[in-house]
Amino acid sequence: MSIAEAGEFGLIGRIVSRLGSGSATLLGPGDDAAVVRAADGRVVASTDVLVEGRHFRRDWCGPEDIGHRAAAANLADIAAMGATPTALLVALCVPTGLDVTWAEGLADGLSAEAGLVGATVVGGDTSASPTLTIAVTALGDLGGVAPVRRDGARPGDVVALCGRIGYAAAGLTVLSRGFRTPKLLVDAYRRPDVRYPAGPEAARLGATSMIDVSDGLLQDLGHIAEASVVGIDVRRDSFEPPAQMLDAAKALGVDPYVWLLAGGDDHPLAATFPPGVTLPEHWRVIGSVLDGAGVTVDRKPWTGGTGWDHFR
Amino acid sequence: MSIAEAGEFGLIGRIVSRLGSGSATLLGPGDDAAVVRAADGRVVASTDVLVEGRHFRRDWCGPEDIGHRAAAANLADIAAMGATPTALLVALCVPTGLDVTWAEGLADGLSAEAGLVGATVVGGDTSASPTLTIAVTALGDLGGVAPVRRDGARPGDVVALCGRIGYAAAGLTVLSRGFRTPKLLVDAYRRPDVRYPAGPEAARLGATSMIDVSDGLLQDLGHIAEASVVGIDVRRDSFEPPAQMLDAAKALGVDPYVWLLAGGDDHPLAATFPPGVTLPEHWRVIGSVLDGAGVTVDRKPWTGGTGWDHFR
Numbered sequence: 226m227s228i229a230e231a232g233e234f235g236l237i238g239r240i241v242s243r244l245g246s247g248s249a250t251l252l253g254p255g256d257d258a259a260v261v262r263a264a265d266g267r268v269v270a271s272t273d274v275l276v277e278g279r280h281f282r283r284d285w286c287g288p289e290d291i292g293h294r295a296a297a298a299n300l301a302d303i304a305a306m307g308a309t310p311t312a313l314l315v316a317l318c319v320p321t322g323l324d325v326t327w328a329e330g331l332a333d334g335l336s337a338e339a340g341l342v343g344a345t346v347v348g349g350d351t352s353a354s355p356t357l358t359i360a361v362t363a364l365g366d367l368g369g370v371a372p373v374r375r376d377g378a379r380p381g382d383v384v385a386l387c388g389r390i391g392y393a394a395a396g397l398t399v400l401s402r403g404f405r406t407p408k409l410l411v412d413a414y415r416r417p418d419v420r421y422p423a424g425p426e427a428a429r430l431g432a433t434s435m436i437d438v439s440d441g442l443l444q445d446l447g448h449i450a451e452a453s454v455v456g457i458d459v460r461r462d463s464f465e466p467p468a469q470m471l472d473a474a475k476a477l478g479v480d481p482y483v484w485l486l487a488g489g490d491d492h493p494l495a496a497t498f499p500p501g502v503t504l505p506e507h508w509r510v511i512g513s514v515l516d517g518a519g520v521t522v523d524r525k526p527w528t529g530g531t532g533w534d535h536f537r
Numbered sequence: 538m539s540i541a542e543a544g545e546f547g548l549i550g551r552i553v554s555r556l557g558s559g560s561a562t563l564l565g566p567g568d569d570a571a572v573v574r575a576a577d578g579r580v581v582a583s584t585d586v587l588v589e590g591r592h593f594r595r596d597w598c599g600p601e602d603i604g605h606r607a608a609a610a611n612l613a614d615i616a617a618m619g620a621t622p623t624a625l626l627v628a629l630c631v632p633t634g635l636d637v638t639w640a641e642g643l644a645d646g647l648s649a650e651a652g653l654v655g656a657t658v659v660g661g662d663t664s665a666s667p668t669l670t671i672a673v674t675a676l677g678d679l680g681g682v683a684p685v686r687r688d689g690a691r692p693g694d695v696v697a698l699c700g701r702i703g704y705a706a707a708g709l710t711v712l713s714r715g716f717r718t719p720k721l722l723v724d725a726y727r728r729p730d731v732r733y734p735a736g737p738e739a740a741r742l743g744a745t746s747m748i749d750v751s752d753g754l755l756q757d758l759g760h761i762a763e764a765s766v767v768g769i770d771v772r773r774d775s776f777e778p779p780a781q782m783l784d785a786a787k788a789l790g791v792d793p794y795v796w797l798l799a800g801g802d803d804h805p806l807a808a809t810f811p812p813g814v815t816l817p818e819h820w821r822v823i824g825s826v827l828d829g830a831g832v833t834v835d836r837k838p839w840t841g842g843t844g845w846d847h848f849r
Contacts (some may be wrong), residue, residue, distance in 0.1 A: 261582060
């Protein structure tokens with residue numbers, strides 16, 4: 226059945242029936258607005274939009290995958306403030322000829338990814354559109370801690386990373402060259418594996434700044450460097466790319482460090498910590514904060530490309 | 538300068554520079570997420586999306602108008618819960634050839650409408666897209682009161698309306714027939730005049746249910762009737778359409794009650810109150826809640842059309 230046949234309320238009904246309920250949800254979908262617990266007295270909020278052909282392709286990802294990706298991009302932003310996500314709101318614009326099962330799959334993916342952190346989809350809106358577009362807003366709770374911003378890094382701090390990096394970018398290259406394997410990389414592009422609890426953990430460990438790496442490590446560290454008025458140096462030897470990535474890079478004639486340093490979509494968290502901090506193993510130290518400006522790799526400028534501009 | 542020439546960060550910088558700051562904003566645009574005060578311990582949240590060609594036309598409305606409309610649609614949803622809006626987040630998808638001044642005008646309109654209630658744009662996202670799309674999320678504060686839902690209307694309650702109705706629908710008909718006057722109606726379509734403080738006021742007055750009338754009065758009262766498991770009867774003689782609306786209706790050969798009862802986009806608040814309530818003058822009693830189901834007009838079914846389905 227197409228979405229045109231299901232109608233607006235038919236579509237909404239089908240989506241809502243697939244959403245779970247969360248402990249922070251005081252009033253879920255079905256009214257003018259949702260009501261979400263904000264016990265902290267503050268709410269963290271972020272919006273990210275995915276546009277077909279620019280952020281995803283339906284022949285590369287199923288609807289559940291795209292739901293996971295759309296949710297992850299937003300939930301990671303909440304985690305990067307040191308907060309725990311509580312709720313998602315979704316604006317879904319769809320061509321009317323699309324099958325309703327696609328929208329149901331998307332709802333399943335959004336709901337499942339949110340469920341990883343106990344959050345739920347509490348509301349949203351739908352419209353017909355020639356361009357399939359998914360705008361997600363995530364809300365989160367700071368649990369009494371100060372938000373970890375981008376502007377607190379200080380010379381001498383260590384730079385650490387939590388979560389996979391380069392995998393999704395490698396998967397995207399693989400898919401764009403017409404391949405479907407290695408599965409590790411393609412799956413990483415389809416469904417990010419984000420360490421959400423590492424956000425609040427970093428806040429507790431005294432992180433001086435933090436960011437969700439969504440557009441490429443060097444570009445996103447550049448935002449921290451600019452906001453904090455510092456320089457950041459990243460060490461190439463701090464990365465241990467998996468064999469599948471090195472093999473794929475060789476086969477495709479790509480420098481794997483372009484994936485690692487400039488690739489997006491994995492959503493690891495990058496944070497700076499005071500010198501001498503003891504970090505859990507899943508936070509890997511990858512560099513240091515310096516006096517100066519900009520981001521270097523082994524103290525040299527990087528010339529291999531830097532992330533995405535969504536209008537180029 | 539086109540948006541492609543300005544680039545993603547150029548565009549964001551231009552937009553952010555035009556946004557004010559509000560008392561509820563603890564951390565505004567520029568980080569992974571915003572932080573907004575939620576003193577009540579709960580946050581009200583709603584998302585509405587506007588798609589070019591379906592919800593607006595650039596030849597009928599300037600960018601400031603569209604900003605006002607996009608903000609109003611969301612702010613009215615917050616008011617309809619009995620809450621006061623605190624913040625907006627905006628996902629803006631734009632064709633790259635669009636001039637940046639258009640996006641700046643949109644930001645001005647969004648910001649100005651939010652400013653009417655002391656709210657501000659605290660964050661968002663931008664992307665290129667072939668289809669101009671504006672998804673807005675509004676947040677709000679209940680200030681200690683219970684949210685006014687759709688499911689609390691009881692037989693014997695009075696139905697009351699606060700704000701203009703039929704004006705925007707009449708303006709839309711006028712524009713779609715190629716006219717630019719009467720100014721009263723065209724301007725009403727371009728910029729809704731929403732009585733936001735009437736939402737929290739209704740909650741204090743004991744409203745048993747409330748809704749933002751966005752898709753047509755009868756359709757939206759139908760949502761209250763369905764959720765509350767009651768019938769609602771609306772009295773035709775309770776409306777006093779202005780002379781310009783009656784004149785336009787006559788000139789265009791339209792029944793003005795189609796605009797009044799089935800037209801959208803004005804965003805008045807409709808609420809039910811216990812019998813015997815004393816309402817301020819700006820709340821006009823338009824009908825009553827009955828045992829039964831569905832919405833009638835002078836106790837008869839309405840056959841003149843009912844609101845919008847965004848997929849038809």
